[in-house]
Each structure stands twice: as C-alpha cells, then as structure tokens.
Amino acid sequence: MAERDHAASDLLTIADKTFSSRLFLGSSKYPSFEVMVKAIEAAETELVTVAVRYMNLDEPNQEGVLDYLRRLNCHLLPNTAGATTVKQAVRMAHLAREATGTNWIKLEVIGDERTLWPDTALTVEATKVLVQDGFVVLPYTSPDLVAAIRLEEAGASAVMPLAAPIGTGQGLLDWIGIRRIVERVSVPVVVDAGLGVPSDAAKAMELGVSAVLVNTAIAEAKDPVAMARAMKHGVVAGRAAYRAGRMPIRHEASPSSPVTGVIGERAASMYPLKEAVG
Amino acid sequence: MGVKTHAKGGRSVRVTVNGRPHEVEPGTTLLEFLQSRAIDVRGVAVARNEEIVPRASLGEVRLDDGDVLEVIRVVAGG
Numbered sequence: 001m002a003e004r005d006h007a008a009s010d011l012l013t014i015a016d017k018t019f020s021s022r023l024f025l026g027s028s029k030y031p032s033f034e035v036m037v038k039a040i041e042a043a044e045t046e047l048v049t050v051a052v053r054y055m056n057l058d059e060p061n062q063e064g065v066l067d068y069l070r071r072l073n074c075h076l077l078p079n080t081a082g083a084t085t086v087k088q089a090v091r092m093a094h095l096a097r098e099a100t101g102t103n104w105i106k107l108e109v110i111g112d113e114r115t116l117w118p119d120t121a122l123t124v125e126a127t128k129v130l131v132q133d134g135f136v137v138l139p140y141t142s143p144d145l146v147a148a149i150r151l152e153e154a155g156a157s158a159v160m161p162l163a164a165p166i167g168t169g170q171g172l173l174d175w176i177g178i179r180r181i182v183e184r185v186s187v188p189v190v191v192d193a194g195l196g197v198p199s200d201a202a203k204a205m206e207l208g209v210s211a212v213l214v215n216t217a218i219a220e221a222k223d224p225v226a227m228a229r230a231m232k233h234g235v236v237a238g239r240a241a242y243r244a245g246r247m248p249i250r251h252e253a254s255p256s257s258p259v260t261g262v263i264g265e266r267a268a269s270m271y272p273l274k275e276a277v278g
Numbered sequence: 279m280g281v282k283t284h285a286k287g288g289r290s291v292r293v294t295v296n297g298r299p300h301e302v303e304p305g306t307t308l309l310e311f312l313q314s315r316a317i318d319v320r321g322v323a324v325a326r327n328e329e330i331v332p333r334a335s336l337g338e339v340r341l342d343d344g345d346v347l348e349v350i351r352v353v354a355g356g
Binding site: 026027028029030050051052053055056057060061065066076078079081091094097098100167193213215 | 295296297298315316317318320321322323324325328330332333348349350351352353354355356
C-alpha cells in the first residue's frame with residue numbers, strides 16, 4: 001500500500017489535510033443550491049470545488065454558493081477554471097486565496113476550448129510558480145505519465161488526471177494511463193473530470209487512485225441526491241476491492257469445479273487404470 | 279480623462295471597477311466604496327491596479343483617480 005495512505009484507518013492525506021471520504025465534489029450545474037447541499041450531504045464529501053469570477057456590481061447581493069457551502073463542514077478547493085495562460089492562472093489563484101482564505105488551489109490551465117484539455121506544459125510551469133508562492137497545488141492534468149511526473153517534480157501535492165473531458169460522462173477512457181500514473185508517482189492521484197456513473201468511480205478506485213472528483217455525473221443525474229449516494233457507495237466499494245487485492249487476470253480458463261471424478265456417458269471407473277502384467 | 283471639480287473645491291475621483299467607470303468622493307477608502315455598493319467583503323477579493331488589497335487593509339486604502347479595481351467573488355465551479 002502506498003505510504004500516502006494510513007493502512008489501518010484508510011484515511012487519505014493530501015498536504016496538510018486528512019480525509020475519510022475519497023469522493024470530492026464540484027459545486028456547479030445543480031438544479032438549485034438546495035439540491036447541491038443535499039447532494040454534498042448524501043455523498044458525505046469533505047471537499048468541494050468552487051470557482052472565482054468578477055462580481056456583477058449591479059447584483060452585489062446575489063445569492064452565492066458560499067452562502068450554502070458555509071453551512072457544511074467541507075474544505076473548499078477553488079479552481080483556476082478559465083485560465084489559458086500561466087499568468088492568468090497564477091493571478092486567479094492569488095485572488096482565489098484572498099477570497100476563500102485557503103491556500104489550496106485546483107490548478108487548471110486549458111489548451112483547447114472544445115475538449116477543455118489541459119495544457120500540461122503550462123500547468124507544470126504554473127505549478128512551480130504557485131508552489132513558490134505558498135500554495136498547495138492540485139493540478140488538473142491528462143492521463144499522460146510524464147506530465148504527472150513533472151507535476152510531482154514541480155511540487156504538486158497531488159495530481160488530478162482526467163478520466164474523460166469535463167462534463168462528458170464518458171468514464172475512464174484511458175484507464176491504463178491512469179494506472180501507469182498510480183504506479184509511478186508518490187503523491188495522491190485524484191481522478192477528476194469525465195466520470196459518469198458509480199462504476200466509473202469504482203473502477204478508478206480499484207486501479208489504486210486515492211480519490212475521485214465528480215461534478216456533472218451527480219449534478220446532471222435525474223436524481224442528483226440519489227446519484228451522490230450511489231457514487232459514494234461506488235467509491236467505497238472500489239477502494240475496499242483495491243485493499244482486498246484483486247484476483248489475477250488469466251489468459252485462459254481455470255475451472256471452478258473439480259477436474260477429477262467427472263461423470264461420462266457410460267459408467268466408468270474413476271480410478272487410474274492398472275497396467276497389464278504380462 | 280477629465281477631472282470634475284466640486285463646488286467644495288475637491289475633485290471627484292474616477293475609478294474603473296470590473297471594467298465600468300465609477301465616481302467617488304475624494305478620500306473614499308476601498309472599504310467605504312464596497313460598503314456603498316452593498317458588497318459583503320466575505321468571499322470577495324479586491325485588486326487595485328492588479329495588486330491584491332488584503333481584507334484588513336481595505337479601510338486604509340484611499341482610491342486615487344484612475345484606479346482600476348477588480349472585485350472578485352466565489353461562484354460554483356467544478
């Protein structure tokens with residue numbers, strides 16, 4: 001088991017924080033803030049992501065996500081969603097730290113608007129800057145092994161490879177890439193983006209990832225609160241399976257019933273033939 | 279950008295906030311400006327000329343003519 005996990009209690013440690021839930025949630029796309037709160041409670045999550053944007057001064061007291069999140073006992077993880085350059089991401093992170101009071105940041109530097117695919121080179125650069133500035137950096141990345149290694153070298157406190165593009169619900173497209181990252185980096189691996197159903201989350205956990213971050217799969221389910229509960233079970237099941245140690249995968253069949261004493265078409269002896277003595 | 283002169287003899291201060299022009303009384307602090315706009319400073323970050331002004335200092339910083347302010351809030355996000 002990786003040293004980053006506490007063997008007996010199975011708590012997850014990332015930087016200065018310890019979590020008993022390995023399911024993190026995003027706060028967007030819910031039908032209402034009330035549903036968001038119920039989903040967060042049903043998921044029993046301990047960390048929720050938020051974003052930062054310019055305030056509309058015409059509506060300064062517009063109800064905000066913090067009004068609702070404040071009631072819950074969750075850590076906040078602000079993101080740099082929208083950033084496409086290092087300078088932009090770094091500036092957003094500093095403003096997010098000031099607005100939320102946490103030095104934790106989910107670093108996103110996007111390279112393509114249609115897939116919201118991370119620009120991993122710029123993400124590595126921004127990670128170095130933000131680590132220097134005293135942030136706990138959790139970078140959103142691709143399932144690329146070298147990108148994950150570079151992010152760890154740059155001082156990231158975790159790496160967050162995507163399962164599939166944000167909001168697509170396509171599931172673990174490159175699970176082998178995710179497994180490669182789990183095997184090679186020593187910081188926690190949190191699969192973030194593109195999960196669609198609890199079995200996706202369970203599969204990620206079975207590969208040995210430390211946690212998953214889910215937003216759209218829950219917020220856009222027909223019953224978000226029920227899906228949040230189901231996702232929680234998926235994460236717990238997958239993690240328990242990982243700790244139980246899966247059976248090996250075989251290339252060919254291995255019978256589950258005895259190979260001796262098989263009944264034939266006619267009455268036969270089950271004992272080995274004695275050699276004729278001449 | 280011209281500067282208006284008030285009857286009292288002071289100049290009004292013109293600032294840009296989130297891209298929009300605003301006029302304030304000379305000597306107005308950042309905190310006073312936010313309060314005048316009914317902005318709750320919790321969950322908000324303010325930058326003046328691209329430098330973050332810590333919450334504790336908002337009451338000490340007086341707005342200057344030409345200041346570019348950014349008022350950022352926390353919103354839902356993934």
